[in-house]
Every structure is written in structure tokens, then in C-alpha cells.
Amino acid sequence: MKRANHRHFILLSFLIGLMPGGYAYTPPPLPDLAPEDCPAWQRSEDVTMGAWPHLGTDAIRKLFDTKELYKSGIVPILLIIRNDHPSAISLGYRGAVVLDALGLRNPALPYPNVVAALLQKREIRSVSSGPVADLSNLRTGKTADLIQDFRNKSLDQERIPPKTTLRKVLFFRLGTDSAALDGALLYFGEVYNEDTGEELIFFEFELKLPPPEE
Numbered sequence: 001m002k003r004a005n006h007r008h009f010i011l012l013s014f015l016i017g018l019m020p021g022g023y024a025y026t027p028p029p030l031p032d033l034a035p036e037d038c039p040a041w042q043r044s045e046d047v048t049m050g051a052w053p054h055l056g057t058d059a060i061r062k063l064f065d066t067k068e069l070y071k072s073g074i075v076p077i078l079l080i081i082r083n084d085h086p087s088a089i090s091l092g093y094r095g096a097v098v099l100d101a102l103g104l105r106n107p108a109l110p111y112p113n114v115v116a117a118l119l120q121k122r123e124i125r126s127v128s129s130g131p132v133a134d135l136s137n138l139r140t141g142k143t144a145d146l147i148q149d150f151r152n153k154s155l156d157q158e159r160i161p162p163k164t165t166l167r168k169v170l171f172f173r174l175g176t177d178s179a180a181l182d183g184a185l186l187y188f189g190e191v192y193n194e195d196t197g198e199e200l201i202f203f204e205f206e207l208k209l210p211p212p213e214e
Contacts, residue, residue, distance in 0.1 A: 024145075025065050025066075025145040025146045025149065026065045027064075027065060027145065027148075027149040027152075028061070028062055028063065028064070028065060030063065030078065030153060030167045030169075031062070031078070031167075032167075033050070033052075033078075033080055033167070034050070034080065034082065034165070035048040035049055035050030035080045035081065035082050035165075036048070036050065037050065037080075038050030038051055038052045038078070038080060039051075039052055039053075039207075039208035039209060039210045040052075040186075040205050040206060040207055040208045041080075041205070042203050042204075042205040044201045044202075044203060045085065045200055045201045046083070046084040046085040046086075047081065047082070047083055047084065047085055047089060047191065047200070047201055048081070048082045048084070049079065049080070049081050049188065049203050050079070050080040050081075051077050051078070051079055051080075051186050051205070051207060052077065052078040052079075052080070052210065053075055053076075053077045053078075053181060053207055053208075053209055054075070054076050054077070054078060055070075055075055055176075055178055055181070055209060056070060057070045060076060063076050063078065063153065063169060064076065064146075064149060064150065064153075065146075065149070066118060066146065068118045069114075069118060070176060071176075072114075072117055072118060073173060073174070073175045073176050074109065074114055074117070074171050074172070074173060074174075075171070075172050075173075075174040075175075075180075075181075076169045076170070076171055077169065077170045077171075077172065077186070077207070078167065078168075078169055079096075079155060079166075079167070079168055079169065079170055080165065080166070080167050081160060081165065081166045081168075082164075082165040082166075083160040083161065083162055083163070083164055083165075083166075084162070084163065085162060085193070085200070086162055087162060087193050087194055087195045087196070088159055088160060088161045088162060088193075088194035088195070089159075089160050089191055089192060089193060089194060089200060090157070090158065090159050090160070090191075090192045090194050091155075091157075091158055091160070091188070091190060091191045091192070092155070092156060092157040092158065092190065093108040093109075093110060093154075093155045093156060093157075093170055094107075094108070094190065095188055095189045095190030095191065096108040096155075096170050096186065096187070096188045097186075097187045097188075098172045098174065098184055098185070098186055098187075098207065099184065099185045099187060100174070100180060100183070100184045101182055101183030101184060106172045106173055106174060107172075108155075108170045108171060108172060109171040109172065109173065110132045110133075110156075111150045111151065111154035111156070111171065112132050112133040112134070112135050113132060113133045114150065114154075114171045115133070115135060115146065115147055115150050116133040116135065118146075119143060119146075135147055153168060153169045154168060154169050154170075154171070155168035155169060155170050159194060178209060181207050181208070181209060183206070184206070184207045185204060185205065185206055185207065186203070186204070186205060186206075186207050187202070187203070187204050188202070188203040188204075189201075189202045189203070191203075
């Protein structure tokens with residue numbers, strides 16, 4: 001009898017772990033797309049960059065298994081960069097800024113600050129572009145899985161070898177209204193030739209949402 005009760009307790013604990021608030025975090029894979037597949041893209045000096053904003057709970061959960069990101073007002077933008085340059089290039093999230101239709105400057109957020117805001121359920125205004133939050137004390141259970149997924153997918157300081165495509169995510173404080181993207185521009189600079197240290201290119205193009213699914 002005691003053994004049966006013990007098995008029941010284990011099963012109950014497992015089911016509780018799958019419930020909202022105790023679910024097992026499941027990392028969705030990033031889509032295997034080319035820059036030209038994005039709603040907006042630009043080519044400059046043998047480097048092609050595409051941007052795909054994910055707005056709304058369903059869209060965001062194609063990138064990250066959490067509803068809190070949408071509630072926080074942080075918009076993840078899938079960035080796809082193909083390097084056809086003969087040399088490796090380097091770039092990082094600090095080179096990215098979204099300028100909205102009102103001319104307000106929104107720098108990209110480091111992923112640790114985004115994760116810290118999600119786990120602490122902080123408001124959008126409190127998410128800072130720096131200094132970078134320390135997540136070393138939060139890596140337990142499903143929290144560790146969430147942090148690792150954000151670490152794997154987020155654009156940090158990256159090196160892209162020749163003839164290689166990089167797929168990473170940027171985060172911006174743009175709110176939950178799609179109107180925030182109307183007339184918004186993505187600026188991306190500080191792209192360097194790894195061999196010479198020379199700054200290569202500067203991207204500037206309008207952000208667009210994909211057409212609604214039928």
C-alpha cells in the first residue's frame with residue numbers, strides 16, 4: 001500500500017511539473033531560413049541581413065517557449081546574416097538600434113537583462129540595455145533550460161566565417177502594439193572584417209511584419 005502511494009505521489013509530482021507555472025521548458029528550433037525569406041532584408045558588400053520581428057504570443061513562442069516575453073513588451077527580432085565576403089566578419093548586439101517613427105532610439109537589449117526581467121516579472125520600463133545582469137544564481141530546473149535557450153539563440157558578440165549564415169535573435173523594448181513598428185527602422189553598424197579590423201558596412205532598412213497567415 002505504501003509503495004502504491006509512493007508511485008501516486010511521483011506521478012502527481014510529474015503532472016504538476018507539466019502544469020502552467022511548473023511546465024517543462026521546451027526550446028523550439030530557430031527556423032532554417034535565408035535572409036531573403038524575411039519580411040525585410042538588405043545586401044551590402046557581400047553581406048546580406050534579414051530581419052523578422054515576432055510580435056504576439058503565438059509568433060514569439062515559435063522562438064521561445066514563454067508567454068512572458070510578449071507580456072513584458074519586449075519584441076524579439078530574428079536576425080539572419082549571410083556572409084559572402086572572403087573574410088570572416090564580427091558583429092554584436094551593441095551595434096543594433098531601432099529608431100521608431102517618432103525618432104525615439106531603442107538600443108538592443110542584452111539577453112541576460114531580458115531573462116532577468118522575465119523571471120522577476122518586471123515591467124518593460126525597468127529592462128535596461130546595460131549593465132548586463134548576472135544570471136549565475138538562477139540556473140536551476142526549468143529556469144536553467146530557459147536561460148540556456150536564450151543564451152543559444154541571442155545575438156551576443158559573434159564571428160561569422162565566409163560562406164556561412166548566422167541565425168540569432170535581438171530584443172527591443174517596442175511594446176505590444178504592432179503600430180510601434182510602423183515606420184520603424186533597424187540600424188546595424190559595427191560590422192568588422194576579422195582579418196583587418198576594418199569596419200565594413202552599415203545596414204539601414206525598414207522593419208516589417210510578415211503578412212498575416214491565411
